[in-house]
Amino acid sequence: MTYCIGVLLDEGMILASDSRTNAGVDNFAKFCKMTVFEQPGDRVIALLSSGNLAGTQAVIGVLRQRMAAEPVTETLLGARTMFDVAMLVADAMRDIEQRDGKYLQESDLSFNASFIVGGQIRGEGMRLFRIYAEGNFIEAGVETTYFQTGETKYGKPVIDRVITRGTQLADATKCVLVSFDSTMRSNLSVGMPIDLICYERDRFELTRRRRFDDGDAYFTSLTDAWIEGTRQVFRLLPELSW
Amino acid sequence: MTYCIGVLLDEGMILASDSRTNAGVDNFAKFCKMTVFEQPGDRVIALLSSGNLAGTQAVIGVLRQRMAAEPVTETLLGARTMFDVAMLVADAMRDIEQRDGKYLQESDLSFNASFIVGGQIRGEGMRLFRIYAEGNFIEAGVETTYFQTGETKYGKPVIDRVITRGTQLADATKCVLVSFDSTMRSNLSVGMPIDLICYERDRFELTRRRRFDDGDAYFTSLTDAWIEGTRQVFRLLPELSW
Numbered sequence: 001m002t003y004c005i006g007v008l009l010d011e012g013m014i015l016a017s018d019s020r021t022n023a024g025v026d027n028f029a030k031f032c033k034m035t036v037f038e039q040p041g042d043r044v045i046a047l048l049s050s051g052n053l054a055g056t057q058a059v060i061g062v063l064r065q066r067m068a069a070e071p072v073t074e075t076l077l078g079a080r081t082m083f084d085v086a087m088l089v090a091d092a093m094r095d096i097e098q099r100d101g102k103y104l105q106e107s108d109l110s111f112n113a114s115f116i117v118g119g120q121i122r123g124e125g126m127r128l129f130r131i132y133a134e135g136n137f138i139e140a141g142v143e144t145t146y147f148q149t150g151e152t153k154y155g156k157p158v159i160d161r162v163i164t165r166g167t168q169l170a171d172a173t174k175c176v177l178v179s180f181d182s183t184m185r186s187n188l189s190v191g192m193p194i195d196l197i198c199y200e201r202d203r204f205e206l207t208r209r210r211r212f213d214d215g216d217a218y219f220t221s222l223t224d225a226w227i228e229g230t231r232q233v234f235r236l237l238p239e240l241s242w
Numbered sequence: 243m244t245y246c247i248g249v250l251l252d253e254g255m256i257l258a259s260d261s262r263t264n265a266g267v268d269n270f271a272k273f274c275k276m277t278v279f280e281q282p283g284d285r286v287i288a289l290l291s292s293g294n295l296a297g298t299q300a301v302i303g304v305l306r307q308r309m310a311a312e313p314v315t316e317t318l319l320g321a322r323t324m325f326d327v328a329m330l331v332a333d334a335m336r337d338i339e340q341r342d343g344k345y346l347q348e349s350d351l352s353f354n355a356s357f358i359v360g361g362q363i364r365g366e367g368m369r370l371f372r373i374y375a376e377g378n379f380i381e382a383g384v385e386t387t388y389f390q391t392g393e394t395k396y397g398k399p400v401i402d403r404v405i406t407r408g409t410q411l412a413d414a415t416k417c418v419l420v421s422f423d424s425t426m427r428s429n430l431s432v433g434m435p436i437d438l439i440c441y442e443r444d445r446f447e448l449t450r451r452r453r454f455d456d457g458d459a460y461f462t463s464l465t466d467a468w469i470e471g472t473r474q475v476f477r478l479l480p481e482l483s484w
Binding site: 153154155156157158160161162170171173174175177178182185186198207208209210218221222225226227229230231232233234235236237238239240241242 | 395396397398399400402403404412413415416417419420424427428440449450451452460463464467468469471472473474475476477478479480481482483484
């Protein structure tokens with residue numbers, strides 16, 4: 001399993017992913033699920049991958065190879081809009097599915113790679129997409145300001161309660177990390193390290209990127225303070241009169 | 243789907259259940275999933291039911307009929323211990339499964355009723371059990387102080403972070419209600435009214451029972467205060483330095 005989240009705010013975007021891959025409990029490993037394509041001054045594009053690792057790595061591999069071989073306007077580095085970026089990612093997914101799908105099917109498996117894609121290209125605002133395994137996709141709007149993939153349930157309520165489009169980047173960053181903590185405490189298939197980026201609107205370069213590994217001092221202090229803070233809130237909530 | 247939770251604390255027990263039953267989105271209804279058997283001065287036993295409604299109602303029906311027909315010591319009203327109560331519930335479940343199972347199987351359905359059973363009988367401490375559809379069961383201990391059934395994930399992190407055996411009944415009651423709110427905001431198959439009981443240790447009668455329906459003033463004030471409180475906590479948590 002996996003846990004990835006992309007959040008679109010007025011001030012910027014936050015994208016984060018865990019690093020655990022597993023095929024059963026005795027076969028697990030760490031792989032980074034975040035890929036960033038950056039052209040400082042022009043564009044920042046981040047992909048968060050979920051699903052079968054062979055599939056997601058193949059898609060990223062195809063996207064990279066095309067950057068070397070294809071006209072730049074037909075790659076992530078030259079695409080005119082984030083919508084075009086989503087289409088290019090979907091095309092690569094479909095190419096891999098076409099190549100691998102029938103072999104997977106022979107073992108009753110399916111191509112299940114999916115992506116959260118967010119970023120900004122000069123000339124338009126920030127945009128956030130969720131691309132399904134079939135290559136179709138949806139875009140975050142005013143009502144839905146974030147997308148999750150993988151093991152989404154444990155970490156959803158805290159996001160729903162705290163984050164709106166107007167939430168400050170700093171507060172939303174803390175909230176995303178608490179959402180990961182909620183998930184990792186309940187599900188062993190989501191694990192450290194967590195990769196986190198925070199993109200500031202109209203910056204067109206990435207200045208804030210962090211990796212949180214086991215025992216990270218900030219992450220520990222944050223989650224400890226969250227537990228203490230929530231217990232405090234419960235003590236102050238109105239009492240039920242029976 | 244369903245959401246039920248039973249919590250065992252030093253001070254007492256909290257048991258709560260939602261009321262939504264559904265077979266598809268255009269066939270949903272309200273049924274109480276909480277059944278209490280009380281002999282003031284001697285015992286309080288509460289059952290929370292999950293799974294196919296025909297199955298859980300049949301089990302409760304059998305338990306009630308046996309109270310009228312069998313020697314009292316072989317019913318929930320005369321059983322010597324809560325362990326014996328769990329066995330009697332399991333027996334009723336297996337009897338219904340024996341009767342209905344093969345007919346369900348013809349439609350590719352299975353008997354999937356399950357129960358959380360908690361309470362106290364004079365002569366022993368409070369006890370809390372989770373009985374699986376097969377009739378086998380587990381009991382809450384020192385490490386695991388609560389059981390959930392149904393749509394458990396959304397409401398789990400808040401319980402894990404706030405409730406320990408030593409948590410006061412009043413705080414745990416608020417936490418359980420927030421856990422229901424988390425679940426209902428994310429999953430349409432869990433719905434009001436919420437039935438909640440709070441049993442005080444060694445009381446041997448039930449003095450605190452509440453039903454929260456849509457728009458309940460206390461529930462609304464509680465969840466509003468929780469949202470405001472958590473946002474406040476996020477503002478006070480340590481900032482990430484990049």
